[in-house]
Amino acid sequence: MNNKLIIFDTTLRDGEQSPGAAMTKEKKIRVAKQLEKLGVDVIEAGFAAASPGDFEAIRAVAETVKDSTICSLARANERDVRAAGEAIQPAQHKRIHTFIATSPIHMQHKLRMSEDEVVERAVQAVKWALEYTDDVEFSAEDAVRSEMDFLVRVFDAVIKAGAKTLNVPDTVGYSIPLLWGERFKQLIATVPNSDKVIWSTHCHNDLGMASANSLAAVMNGARQVECTINGLGERAGNAALEEIVMAVKTRRDVFNLEMRIDATQIVPTSKLVSQITGYPIQPNKAVVGANAFSHESGIHQDGVLKHRETYEIMRAEDVGWNANKLTLGKLSGRNALRQRFQELNINFDSEEAFVAAFQRFKELADRKHEIFDEDLQAIANEEPVANVSEHYQLVSMRAHSETGSLPQAKVVLSISDVQHEAEAEGGGPVDATFKAIEQVVQSGTELLLYSVNNITSGTDAQGEVTVRVAKGGRIVNGQGADTDIVVASAKAYLNALNKLHVGMERAHPQV
Ligand code: KIV
Ligand code: ZN
Secondary structure, X not given: OOOEOEEEEOOOOOHHHOOOOOOOHHHHXXXXXXXXXXXXXXXXXXXXXXXXXXXXXXXXXXXXXOOOEEEEEEEOOHHHHHHHHHHOOOOOOXXXXXXXXXXXXXXXXXXXXXXXXXXXXXXXXXXXXXXXXXXXXEEEEOHHHOOHHXXXXXXXXXXXXXXXXXXXXXXXXXXXXXXXXXXXXXXXXXXXXXXXXXXEEEEEOOOOOHHHHHHHHHHOOOOEEEEEHHHOOOOOOEOEHHHHHHHHXXXXXXXXXXXXXXXXXXXXXXXXXXXXXXXXXXXXXXXXXXXXXXXXXXXXXXXXXXXXXXXXXOOHHHHOOOOOOEEEOOOOOHHHHHHHHHHOOOXXXXXXXXXXXXXXXXXXXXXXXXXXXXXXXXXXXXXXXOXXXXXXXXXXXXXXXXXXXXXXXXXXXXXXXXXXXXXXXXXXXXXXXXXXXXXXXXXXXXXXXXXXXXXXXXXXXXXXXXXXXXXXXXXXXXXXXXXXXXXXXXXHHHHHHHHHHHOOOOOOOOO
């Protein structure tokens, strides 16, 4: 059997389906370039039919990335498939991933289609897709709850129609490793010509078993794993790329499979995705969490000092820890900054935008001695992009807190070049600041999440604040970074309000 494992990354599609994680074109390009550097085989760049913005973003990724295959998702209908085909058209290696649900519950209640109709649509979608590329993937959505006989029938039909990759999703994260492995074994043994295609696994993490299920599929013949950086994705997320890759590498004795991945790019990719989406990484997250390689107990520390392998099965440096380069300082000039931005795949739309970033860098360097790559990523994240114009701008603010008195904040905002100010009291300085902003903006949004993370270590580190707000059924994440976390909070809140103001309407593929 083939010993190559294909890593299919869907951070930019399934990952982007996490609440508030929608990415702009510019941010998708940055993530895609980093995924290419990481060595992923296939990048699912989005769902082209979702919105004109999604279409443009996939196209831009297809124009930029050379080494990875660029894929767009498409429901099994002509409009979606043609949108996908056109969006990926500039790519050197292109794939269309079309899907339809095959479980009784989805066919009856969501699609309201019979089995015959589903098979017919699946076959037709594969044929439309083949007009654009011969690399066509078919997914049987909710395969986990589909009947085996029907799955075999659908997969047989799409192989005959020309699909090259057959994806078996656990859409609702319901399986357990033993059963998921069995499912692959049975499918591969039963579907005619199963050896002519690549079998792929796509697992969600609702019961915390996405990575384990994916690996069970691999042990039973799957040769493509669909996964996301940091396990980002719908609800509890998808199988985490870093877990799959490091399990396959670390347990080579079990898997004996080859991958193209450069594991030293795992941590930089994880940090980039976290910063861009505003989804912090839990400290105890496998491989990429801040504690993943730190030993707290004396016995463990003693063991590691005597012989590292007593308590470590992987080396931190092999997955890219310690790669956070001390980049620049107060005296660094424009050329040094420009070069480092380029090395980090950060491009600015105009010289004016770069000069503004240089200005932000200088301001930061005045407050913080050492500037790391993560700080530069945060500076770039503040870059207003074409479709998220800064309708609300922070001109200045002051927050005051003192033991025994109510915290107060004053903000000055600029809206369409007119300045507005407001003062408010709150439970803490952040609460007071948000209330003052709200007095001016009167957005009526509901705050769903507020979180602060330090971007690098040390008390002078920038705090990166993520807020998630909801209004009228829309959810957006806003981010802001600053060495002053109250200022970072104000920036994050305004960033979210600006996104809501612009409105990035898109369809959801599975609704
Ligand atoms: O979870 C799922 O079933 C999906 C499909 C579209 C592959 O994301
Ligand atoms: Zn999914």
